[in-house]
Amino acid sequence: MSEVPVQHTQWNALDFPDAAKVLLEDSQTRKNVQHATNVIQGKRNKVVAELPDWEDLREAGARVKAHTLRHLDYYLTKFEENCVRAGGHVHWASDAAEANRIILGLLRRHEAREVIKIKTMTSEEIGLNATLEANGIRPIETDLAELIIQLGKDRPSHFVVPALHKNRQQVREIFQREMHLPELGDKPEDLATAARTYLREKYLRIKVAISGGNFLLADTGGMCIVESEGNGRMCLTLPDVLISIVGIEKVIPSFRDLDIFLQTLPRSATGERMNPYNSTWTGVHPGDGPKEFHVVLLDNGRSPILADKEARQTLQCIRCAACLNVCPVYHQTGGHAYESVYAGPIGAILTPQLHSMEEGRSLPYASSLCGACYEVCPVKINIPEVLIHLRGKVVREDQATLAGKFSLWNIGMQAAAFLFKDAGRLSMAEHMGLVGQKALVSKNGFIEWMPGMLSGWTQTRDLKAMPAQSFRDWWAKEKAPHAKSADDGGVR
Amino acid sequence: MADSDLQRSTVLASIRMSLGQAQASDAIDAEYAAISRSYKLTGELSVYALLDLFEDRLLEYGAGVYRASAAEIGATIGSILRRRGKSGLAMPAGVPMEWMAEGFTFVDATGFDAYELDKTEGILSSCTVAIAETGSLVLQNVAGQGARVLSLVPDYHLCVVFADQVVETVPEAFERLENTSTLPTTFISGPSATADIEMTRIKGVHGPRFLDVLIVV
Numbered sequence: 253m254s255e256v257p258v259q260h261t262q263w264n265a266l267d268f269p270d271a272a273k274v275l276l277e278d279s280q281t282r283k284n285v286q287h288a289t290n291v292i293q294g295k296r297n298k299v300v301a302e303l304p305d306w307e308d309l310r311e312a313g314a315r316v317k318a319h320t321l322r323h324l325d326y327y328l329t330k331f332e333e334n335c336v337r338a339g340g341h342v343h344w345a346s347d348a349a350e351a352n353r354i355i356l357g358l359l360r361r362h363e364a365r366e367v368i369k370i371k372t373m374t375s376e377e378i379g380l381n382a383t384l385e386a387n388g389i390r391p392i393e394t395d396l397a398e399l400i401i402q403l404g405k406d407r408p409s410h411f412v413v414p415a416l417h418k419n420r421q422q423v424r425e426i427f428q429r430e431m432h433l434p435e436l437g438d439k440p441e442d443l444a445t446a447a448r449t450y451l452r453e454k455y456l457r458i459k460v461a462i463s464g465g466n467f468l469l470a471d472t473g474g475m476c477i478v479e480s481e482g483n484g485r486m487c488l489t490l491p492d493v494l495i496s497i498v499g500i501e502k503v504i505p506s507f508r509d510l511d512i513f514l515q516t517l518p519r520s521a522t523g524e525r526m527n528p529y530n531s532t533w534t535g536v537h538p539g540d541g542p543k544e545f546h547v548v549l550l551d552n553g554r555s556p557i558l559a560d561k562e563a564r565q566t567l568q569c570i571r572c573a574a575c576l577n578v579c580p581v582y583h584q585t586g587g588h589a590y591e592s593v594y595a596g597p598i599g600a601i602l603t604p605q606l607h608s609m610e611e612g613r614s615l616p617y618a619s620s621l622c623g624a625c626y627e628v629c630p631v632k633i634n635i636p637e638v639l640i641h642l643r644g645k646v647v648r649e650d651q652a653t654l655a656g657k658f659s660l661w662n663i664g665m666q667a668a669a670f671l672f673k674d675a676g677r678l679s680m681a682e683h684m685g686l687v688g689q690k691a692l693v694s695k696n697g698f699i700e701w702m703p704g705m706l707s708g709w710t711q712t713r714d715l716k717a718m719p720a721q722s723f724r725d726w727w728a729k730e731k732a733p734h735a736k737s738a739d740d741g742g743v744r
Numbered sequence: 745m746a747d748s749d750l751q752r753s754t755v756l757a758s759i760r761m762s763l764g765q766a767q768a769s770d771a772i773d774a775e776y777a778a779i780s781r782s783y784k785l786t787g788e789l790s791v792y793a794l795l796d797l798f799e800d801r802l803l804e805y806g807a808g809v810y811r812a813s814a815a816e817i818g819a820t821i822g823s824i825l826r827r828r829g830k831s832g833l834a835m836p837a838g839v840p841m842e843w844m845a846e847g848f849t850f851v852d853a854t855g856f857d858a859y860e861l862d863k864t865e866g867i868l869s870s871c872t873v874a875i876a877e878t879g880s881l882v883l884q885n886v887a888g889q890g891a892r893v894l895s896l897v898p899d900y901h902l903c904v905v906f907a908d909q910v911v912e913t914v915p916e917a918f919e920r921l922e923n924t925s926t927l928p929t930t931f932i933s934g935p936s937a938t939a940d941i942e943m944t945r946i947k948g949v950h951g952p953r954f955l956d957v958l959i960v961v
Contacts, residue, residue: 291943308783344752397940440941482936482951507925511918526878530931540891559762
């Protein structure tokens with residue numbers, strides 16, 4: 253096969269703090285993001301509270317996913333065997349380039365000039381659209397939000413509602429320009445109708461579709477896709493050829509396990525008891541749906557994550573995005589600040605791992621560690637635990653380099669470690685600090701500016717001045733004389 | 745070795761390297777079978793409460809809901825169609841004669857392509873199972889339900905559900921689907937909808953914009 257130029261989307265260009273700074277100034281985006289996340293979160297809380305067995309569903313979902321990951325090779329080969337038996341074709345791709353080559357090869361064989369697509373973050377991850385365009389094939393997004401993103405030459409900022417950062421006026425402008433509809437109104441109904449008309453002709457005409465996948469079912473070799481609009485069903489049903497690009501972690505042991513995930517996913521994702529459409533199919537079925545069905549199983553950095561027992565749970569994710577909607581950091585910045593296909597708390601742990609900790613290194617710090625993401629996660633991924641684990645990795649890797657060893661952060665932290673190791677040293681530092689801070693404390697009792705390397709801290713926050721008496725001094729005076737014998741050394 | 749075999753063994757080797765020693769398949773199956781499923785498996789509602797719940801959920805989605813006895817199906821379908829201003833419907837093979845209301849045209853749409861279906865006034869079908877708690881209809885490729893495309897392209901869907909097809913919980917529905925799990929299956933919960941624009945729920949983007957459900961009691 254001839255060489256395939258693989259294009260990558262422009263992610264990972266900036267670190268989180270720099271990207272966030274830009275986005276924090278965009279008040280329209282912040283308003284749109286906050287409105288959307290508040291609405292979903294409110295709905296989600298209501299429908300989750302309806303289920304008395306919610307915690308049991310979370311537990312069962314987590315266990316099924318963890319079990320599958322522990323035996324991923326077993327379940328993937330089982331899926332493959334059953335899918336092939338049912339008339340499907342299974343391909344394996346180690347990385348983005350390989351996946352793109354496989355898909356492009358299939359499209360060329362069918363002489364496809366256009367493809368219709370269901371929203372898939374996996375295709376965003378491998379830069380599929382850019383690759384197709386560079387090779388003369390036009391990808392057409394059919395999810396309303398993805399269509400808004402594609403026509404607006406934008407990037408998704410949320411993986412359930414990718415265009416939540418756009419309001420109706422902004423969507424209207426994009427549609428007016430790109431669909432040549434000068435008279436278009438700005439009611440959501442007008443916009444949805446425009447999209448319906450624009451896409452229906454394409455569904456009926458275009459013969460090849462590309463999708464992602466929510467679940468691969470090992471015991472039947474089937475697939476499940478969960479959606480709202482019916483665009484998914486159009487792509488899964490009407491074309492002659494369907495190509496699904498799916499991460500290897502999406503396999504579950506059995507069709508029956510969907511009884512857990514079809515309860516937890518819609519309630520977590522969109523705050524609905526059930527999303528309007530779920531489709532399951534197995535291979536090809538004569539007279540029903542595509543005549544040719546391909547699944548591309550994508551590794552792309554996933555298998556090494558399995559080796560890290562503390563971080564493996566990252567792969568349990570079913571992409572509901574509940575952690576985004578509840579995250580105070582995401583709430584303020586929106587998804588683009590993460591400079592990553594996968595935004596929010598899950599993106600903060602998934603992205604750096606997918607890139608072997610070489611990209612997205614600032615993301616484990618893009619969190620307040622408040623734990624809300626863990627509480628809402630329908631498969632119980634302990635995101636704060638993994639964030640801390642990854643921060644540890646970043647620090648250890650930095651300390652292993654010369655530049656890292658002599659960086660101000662490392663020197664500062666080493667100095668702090670030195671001080672905290674010995675009570676005498678700490679006490680001395682406290683007294684020195686009391687003297688040293690005098691010139692810096694403002695009238696309100698806060699330090700608003702610090703010199704040299706410490707200035708980074710006060711750039712974004714004020715520091716409370718040290719009290720005249722430290723806790724340790726107070727303790728020594730008030731309590732220690734009476735408890736000396738029992739507490740000796742205890743406080744030291 | 746062909747490219748595809750090489751790619752396959754590379755991915756599998758990488759997974760196996762990360763996981764370490766593999767267990768025997770019997771042991772894996774046993775471990776899977778032992779996973780505790782303490783979530784609610786079966787419902788507790790009486791038949792009447794169950795149907796009321798199902799109806800409430802459907803209404804919340806914006807579907808139309810009707811009830812009739814078995815003897816009244818044809819006449820009720822006729823009145824629903826009059827109300828919708830339809831002169832007839834398309835349908836999959838296997839829809840009983842008695843459902844075809846007098847004075848309306850019913851065409852067998854088996855083998856219709858998408859263009860032909862796009863021109864129909866709507867589709868009449870039965871279902872395999874329905875879930876009260878989530879207001880869902882489950883259709884499979886069997887007589888009376890047919891290919892997935894039938895309930896997809898037409899703008900209107902009228903689905904007949906028998907009371908004994910309605911279960912309370914999602915797990916109960918999966919229990920009933922167990923033996924036919926490889927058939928093309930569609931879960932439908934209300935008409936097509938999106939909330940992509942400012943979180944406002946809009947009915948009908950690409951799938952049928954109008955859904956009526958006739959519950960036979």
